[in-house]
Structure formats: structure tokens, C-alpha cells
Amino acid sequence: xxxxxxxxxxxxxxxxxxxxxxxxxxxxxxxxxxxxxxxxxxxxxxxxxxxxxxxxxxxxxxxxxxxxxxxxxxxxxxxxxxxxxxxxxxxxxxxxxxxxxxxxxxxxxxxxxxxxxxxxxxxxxxxxxxxxxxxxxxxxxxxxxxxxxxxxxxxxxxxxxxxxxxxxxxxxxxxxxxxxxxxxxxxxxxxxxxxxxxxxxxxxxxxxxxxxxxxxxxxxxxxxxxxxxxxxxxxxxxxxxxxxxxxxxxxxxxxxxxxxxxxxxxxxxxxxxxxxxxxxxxxxxxxxxxxxxxxxxxxxx
Numbered sequence: 001x002x003x004x005x006x007x008x009x010x011x012x013x014x015x016x017x018x019x020x021x022x023x024x025x026x027x028x029x030x031x032x033x034x035x036x037x038x039x040x041x042x043x044x045x046x047x048x049x050x051x052x053x054x055x056x057x058x059x060x061x062x063x064x065x066x067x068x069x070x071x072x073x074x075x076x077x078x079x080x081x082x083x084x085x086x087x088x089x090x091x092x093x094x095x096x097x098x099x100x101x102x103x104x105x106x107x108x109x110x111x112x113x114x115x116x117x118x119x120x121x122x123x124x125x126x127x128x129x130x131x132x133x134x135x136x137x138x139x140x141x142x143x144x145x146x147x148x149x150x151x152x153x154x155x156x157x158x159x160x161x162x163x164x165x166x167x168x169x170x171x172x173x174x175x176x177x178x179x180x181x182x183x184x185x186x187x188x189x190x191x192x193x194x195x196x197x198x199x200x201x202x203x204x205x206x207x208x209x210x211x212x213x214x215x216x217x218x219x220x221x222x223x224x225x226x227x228x229x230x231x232x233x234x235x236x237x238x239x240x241x242x243x244x245x246x247x248x249x250x251x252x253x254x255x256x257x258x259x260x261x262x263x264x265x266x267x268x269x270x271x272x273x274x275x276x277x278x279x280x281x282x283x284x285x286x287x288x289x290x291x292x293x294x295x296x297x298x299x300x301x
Contacts (some may be wrong), residue, residue, distance in 0.1 A: 005038075006068040008021070010072065013065045016054050045058075045060040047064060052285065057182060067258045074108070090280060091118055091140055092123070092139045093121065093123065093139065093140065094143070096125075096127070096130075096143065097224060098243060099144065099243055099266065101243065107288040107289045113277040126197060128197070129196065130142040131228060141267075141270055141286065142270070145200070145268060151274075155271055156289075160266060165239075165258075166237065166239075167257070168233075171258060173187075173237060179257045179258070184237075188236030188237065189204070190221065192220070196222055204239055211261075213234070218235055219236065231254055237264065238244065270289050270291070
């Protein structure tokens, strides 16, 4: 049997007839019929029950169709596997810089030392973008805050963080050593966008709601760069993970204060898709993430 024969056989099985399959394959009907007859002779079993207008698979034909589809999937994916082997191990990682910045670089360094041919490609994405990209097989794993709404993701815990209030150095709260929940009442809040960061949004809103605090949403932002720019402009304050650098630009305009009472700690985990088998290099990288997260220094409170 040849791959071409099996491909044409599956086309006939899917189309339910020689004529329809021949049109799809751009072959003449007699030529395709001869191919199917030769295939039956080679196997030594009838593959089709033929009627005047259609064909139906016999039990032997059904078995061959199922096995042929597996073989064709393997054959179709073989060139990419060869290219991958020639070009190195690809590893597509989605991550949130504010949550993984203190241990992800260490994990990448260790992983590439053990796998010199590895090619790690990082994508800085929102929570929603990471979940979608993982489901669509555009990422191999993600490093993010787990969400229970995605059963298609298996989460491997890495570490957790508390919270801090980040503000302009001239903001009144900057005069405090410790921020109490009551100090946040009626403050102008700058938040990550609720569509892209739904869990973060709900966590902050629940914290205010459960304590009877009034919040004034002064802006929503699609990423940390735009959020930091708004804080530098003194448009409001932001509640961020302790892993977020309080002054990432280094311009000396921002500062942070710990909270006397905080929302529940932010758990960070590696997310793997449950719908497909995890490749060994990905599992090896997860182990490096776990080791790097354990050794990462604790955030100063």
C-alpha cells in the first residue's frame, strides 16, 4: 500500500461514493475505481459494499479507514517533526511579567543549559489571551494565576504572592507606612482591563465589596506598561502583586506600601493543556520553573 492509495481510500469513505471523491481529488472516476479495486486485491478483502449510487464500508473497510486516518495524520505531521528536530526544540511560553519576572529568567537559563538546542519563545499576554492561545495550540504552556473556569488546563503550582498598593510619590497614601482597608475608601483605582483580566478584576472588586468600601474606577488598562504610565501621571492608585516592581521605569515617580489587610494571595502556576499530550521538553521546563520558583527570594513586605 502507498500513502497516496490510503489518502484516496479515505476520501472515498468520507464522500460515500467514487464519483464525489473523484471530483474532490480531481481524478477520473474510472481511475479512482481501479485504485480502490487494486487496494482490495492487495489486502485480500472487500472494503466496500457497492450500490448503484454509493458505496458503504464493510467491517474490513471501516477498520482500514480508522487505521489509515491515524497513519495519514502521522505522515502529515512528519515534515514538521523533521524540521523541528533539525532546528532545535521549540518551546512557546505565555506569561505575565508581573507574576513570573523573578523566576522565569532563571528557569529559562537552566533549561537552555540542559537543552542547548532549545528555542524558547516568550509571549507577554493578558490572562484571557493566554487561555485562548493555549486552547488553540499556539502555546505549549503558560505561567499565570490559575482560574477554575478553564477545566481544559492542568495547573502546576509554582508560588504565591501578597499585594501592595502602588502610587505616585506625591500621593497622600505615600505618607503612610502601612495602608489599611479604610484608607482605600473613595480612592481612584487603576485596574487591569476586566475583559482581559477577569479574575484580577473580580478579586479586587470582592475585596472592596466585602468590606463596604466605595471604589472609584479611574481607568482600565490592557497591560502593565499603560497601567504604570497612568500611575506615574498620578491618575490614581493600583493594587498589584508584591512581585510587581514598584518603580519599573526607574524614574523615581512611583512608590508602594504594604496592605494591613489584603485580598487572598495571588497563586502563580504553570498551565498545561489537558486536551493533548504534554511533550517531554515541556515537562522538563515545568520542573525548572518549580525549582526556580522555590529558590526565588521572598518579596520584601
